[in-house]
Amino acid sequence: MVELRIAQDLVASENDKRAAALKADYEALGATLARRGVDIEVITRRVGEFFVAVPSWGVGTGGTRFARFPGSGEPRGIFDKLDDCAVINQLTQATPSVSLHIPWDKADARELRAKGDALGLGFDAMNSNTFSDAPGQAHSYKYGSLSHTDAATRAQAVEHNLECIEIGKAIGSKALTVWIGDGSNFPGQSNFTKAFERYLASMADIYKALPDDWKLFSEHKMYEPAFYSTIVQDWGTNYLIAQTLGPKAHCLVDLGHHAPNTNIEMIVARLIQFGKLGGFHFNDSKYGDDDLDAGAIDPYRLFLVFNELVDAEQRGVNDFNPAHMIDQSHNVTDPIESLINSANEIRRAYAQALLVDRKALEGYQQDNDALMASETLKRAYRADVEPILAEARRRAGGAIDPIAAYRASGYRNKVAAERPASVAGGGGII
Numbered sequence: 001m002v003e004l005r006i007a008q009d010l011v012a013s014e015n016d017k018r019a020a021a022l023k024a025d026y027e028a029l030g031a032t033l034a035r036r037g038v039d040i041e042v043i044t045r046r047v048g049e050f051f052v053a054v055p056s057w058g059v060g061t062g063g064t065r066f067a068r069f070p071g072s073g074e075p076r077g078i079f080d081k082l083d084d085c086a087v088i089n090q091l092t093q094a095t096p097s098v099s100l101h102i103p104w105d106k107a108d109a110r111e112l113r114a115k116g117d118a119l120g121l122g123f124d125a126m127n128s129n130t131f132s133d134a135p136g137q138a139h140s141y142k143y144g145s146l147s148h149t150d151a152a153t154r155a156q157a158v159e160h161n162l163e164c165i166e167i168g169k170a171i172g173s174k175a176l177t178v179w180i181g182d183g184s185n186f187p188g189q190s191n192f193t194k195a196f197e198r199y200l201a202s203m204a205d206i207y208k209a210l211p212d213d214w215k216l217f218s219e220h221k222m223y224e225p226a227f228y229s230t231i232v233q234d235w236g237t238n239y240l241i242a243q244t245l246g247p248k249a250h251c252l253v254d255l256g257h258h259a260p261n262t263n264i265e266m267i268v269a270r271l272i273q274f275g276k277l278g279g280f281h282f283n284d285s286k287y288g289d290d291d292l293d294a295g296a297i298d299p300y301r302l303f304l305v306f307n308e309l310v311d312a313e314q315r316g317v318n319d320f321n322p323a324h325m326i327d328q329s330h331n332v333t334d335p336i337e338s339l340i341n342s343a344n345e346i347r348r349a350y351a352q353a354l355l356v357d358r359k360a361l362e363g364y365q366q367d368n369d370a371l372m373a374s375e376t377l378k379r380a381y382r383a384d385v386e387p388i389l390a391e392a393r394r395r396a397g398g399a400i401d402p403i404a405a406y407r408a409s410g411y412r413n414k415v416a417a418e419r420p421a422s423v424a425g426g427g428g429i430i
Contacts, residue, residue, distance in 0.1 A: 002120035005087045006409040008397075014405040015394060022400055025387040033383075038355060040388065047351050048392035052282065052324040053097045053124035054339050056105050059084040061422075062291065062329030071334065073416035078105040079115055080419065084336055086119035091405055093396035094343040097124040099177075099325050102164045103134045109170035116171065124175070125217060125279075125323060126168040130157040131181035131225065144182040146202035147195045147231050154202050161206045169211065175278075175323060177252055178206065179219040183226025183233075190229065199231050200244055207245045217252035217278040217323070218242060222259055224289055235267045242276045250278025254327060255305070256285040256292075265304040272312045272320070279323025280305075282346055291329035293338045295345035302345065303381050306353035314358060334412060340402045344389055351388050355380040 030040035059081050061071040075081040082098060089095045098121055100112075116123060130145035138156060143149070145157035157180075165176055182199065184190040203218070210216055220238040223230055232238055235251060242249040251271050258264055271277035284292040284302070295302050312320050324346070330338045357376055364373035390400045399405035 003086070003118050004090055005083055005119075006090055006405070006411055010409055011091070011397075011399050011405050014408055015400045018390075018400040019394075022387060022390050022394065026391050029384070029387045033355070036355075036357070043351060043354050043385075044388050044392050044395075046354060047347055047388055048093075048396055050324075050347055050350050051094055051096055052326060052343055052346050053099045054085050054088055054095045054326055054343070055099050055101070055127075055328070056081045056085065057101050058326060058328050058330065058339055059088075059335045061335060062331050064331070069331070070422035072421065073412050073414075073419050074422045076419055078107050078112065080415075081105070082115050082119055082121060083415075086121055087336055087406065087411060088339050088343065089121065091393075091399045091402035092340055092343045093393050093398035094347055095326075095339070096120065097122040099124040099127060100167075100171075100173075101127040101129060102160075102167060103129060106167070109167055112167075113171045123168070123171045123173045124325060125177045125215075126164045126173050126175065127177045127179070128161045128164045130160055131179070141181075144195070144231075145180050146178075147180070147182045147199040149198075154198060158202050158205045162209050165206075165209055165211075165214070168214075174213060175215040175217060176206070176210070177217040177219060178203070179221065179252075180231060181225045183223075183230035184228050185226060186228055192229065195231060196237075200241065203241065203245055203249075207249060210248050214248060215278060215323075216245065216249045218249065219252040219254055219257070219281070221254065221257040221289065235271065239271065239274070239276055242278075249276075251276050252278050252281060252323075254281035254283065254289075255294075255302070256281075256283045256289045256327075260287060264301065265308050268305055268308045272308065272317060275319070277322050279325065281325055281327035282342065283326065283328045291327065293328060293330075293333075293345070294326065294342035295349065299345065299349070300381060302349040303352050304377070306349040307356060307377060310350070310353040310356065311358070336412070337403055337406065340406065344402070347389055347392070348385055351385040352380050352383060355383050355385070 033040050056078060060074055075084055085098045100123060130141050133140050139153040146154060148154050161176065161178060168176065207216055218232060218238055218241045220232045220234055221230060222233055238251040242251050253268060255264060268277060282294040284294055284297040286297050326339060326342050328338060328342060361373060361376045364376060394400050
């Protein structure tokens with residue numbers, strides 16, 4: 001019996017208020033789609049089978065380099081985080097797994113697995129942390145980790161990643177995500193070639209320890225915390241890493257880790273084409289690595305990314321199974337509400353991409369009809385698929401309107417009374 005953080009009768013009561021309107025909207029949309037030759041039931045079923053992992057760190061209040069303003073009822077540790085993640089999944093029925101970050105979430109593996117089982121949650125990719133120093137570690141990562149000039153520091157960073165693999169094996173994870181902050185702030189500070197050689201050697205040691213059924217995700221980031229050069233700065237370098245390491249190595253695409261106006265959907269297509277797309281960290285950005293809610297700034301770009309994913313799915317690309325994870329920092333919103341919204345926006349983009357008339361699009365592309373090819377995509381994007389999303393949630397036992405149900409539950413006030421108020425107001429994420 002799965003433990004529910006919010007009473008299911010409250011969810012049912014909230015759904016009853018909206019059931020008639022949803023039925024009417026769903027039937028109307030079904031009739032509209034039927035005229036296009038689209039079966040709404042097929043789309044609803046596929047949306048209901050699409051899941052995205054939530055990040056354990058995402059349920060806490062984030063911050064910037066300048067300040068962090070704690071929110072009420074912040075989780076005190078990983079077990080509180082899992083409770084909050086369970087609320088998101090209960091209401092959306094879209095986030096049945098959690099991505100952990102070590103050492104932030106370090107705990108007894110048996111207790112982690114038992115807690116996850118009790119809440120109906122599994123564990124997605126493990127995330128290592130060598131971009132900040134943990135209490136008591138022997139060597140600092142101030143000047144790098146896997147690419148550090150000092151062999152002992154590199155060995156320590158490798159060992160930390162091996163520990164993450166062991167924890168992951170014990171809790172049922174099947175992947176390790178490695179992102180490092182290594183780089184330089186001044187020209188001449190680092191030898192580009194030697195630093196990259198050291199990084200590749202360290203990653204090779206980690207790769208050797210991967211179980212046969214695991215994947216290794218390397219993540220590129222243009223800048224921050226290194227502002228002149230970054231070891232894994234773009235998708236091309238990321239692709240070289242994956243190719244060098246071997247078949248279990250893949251590239252992770254974080255939507256915020258690109259220069260403004262970068263054609264991210266084309267990067268996705270390239271990585272799919274050459275078999276190295278590992279998955280995503282979904283978020284949004286206006287200027288750089290903003291880590292805003294998915295679809296908050298450019299929902300059309302999110303749709304275009306999913307257009308490439310659905311295209312690959314329908315073409316039957318071999319061994320195509322990218323990981324889908326959210327990675328956000330919530331500075332001014334309730335983190336649970338932001339993650340609920342993001343999970344729904346990601347599903348929205350998927351549903352819209354499923355509505356693209358692939359045969360028509362291919363014909364327009366073949367005929368070089370740029371206008372109609374563009375309009376074919378826009379027609380799918382303009383479709384209001386909210387009834388499909390809501391119906392998929394309802395059928396799975398979730399909330400028709402998850403934000404309304406969450407607010408009606410009083411969950412935030414309840415945990416605020418149980419969890420001591422955080423006084424940490426420094427810069428950086430928790």
